[in-house]
Amino acid sequence: MPTARRTRLIDAPPHDLWRLVRDPHHLPRWWPRVSRVEAVKGERFTEVLLTSRGRPVRADFRLESADQRALRLVWSQELVGTPFARVLRESRTEISLTPAQGGTEVSLQISQRLNGFIARLGALLVRRAAASTLEEALDGLQRIAG
Numbered sequence: 001m002p003t004a005r006r007t008r009l010i011d012a013p014p015h016d017l018w019r020l021v022r023d024p025h026h027l028p029r030w031w032p033r034v035s036r037v038e039a040v041k042g043e044r045f046t047e048v049l050l051t052s053r054g055r056p057v058r059a060d061f062r063l064e065s066a067d068q069r070a071l072r073l074v075w076s077q078e079l080v081g082t083p084f085a086r087v088l089r090e091s092r093t094e095i096s097l098t099p100a101q102g103g104t105e106v107s108l109q110i111s112q113r114l115n116g117f118i119a120r121l122g123a124l125l126v127r128r129a130a131a132s133t134l135e136e137a138l139d140g141l142q143r144i145a146g
Contacts, residue, residue, distance in 0.1 A: 001090075002123045003111040004130035008138045011103040012145035018071055020144065021095050024061075030140030032133050044078075059084065064092070071097035087122075089113040106141060108134045 043063040090113035
């Protein structure tokens with residue numbers, strides 16, 4: 001299962017960052033390619049992503065866990081019946097915030113289980129793409145934290 005993880009110290013209190021990452025409405029401010037979030041209902045939400053050509057693509061997600069005490073959040077992409085299901089069998093994103101001297105250590109992880117022949121040949125490419133996404137997300141959080 002390709003997994004990418006990135007960690008960065010961000011100069012902001014953990015609970016300020018928690019409020020930001022916990023609310024899916026804030027995703028367009030810091031998560032790459034998210035232009036807006038729709039249909040936030042309970043533990044589910046839809047991201048409208050923009051492709052490199054500017055075409056909107058919808059992706060549905062479900063919050064698996066949000067532990068405010070541990071400052072840990074996990075969401076998964078709902079894949080059944082979507083174009084993403086051709087490539088992905090599972091996709092999970094984990095966010096962990098740890099108080100640190102000088103701010104908060106933010107750890108982001110994307111774990112993906114691949115489908116079909118791409119599972120054998122594309123793991124490295126998928127891991128690199130996920131790592132790039134995580135770096136951009138951390139850049140976004142750092143920009144917001146000021």
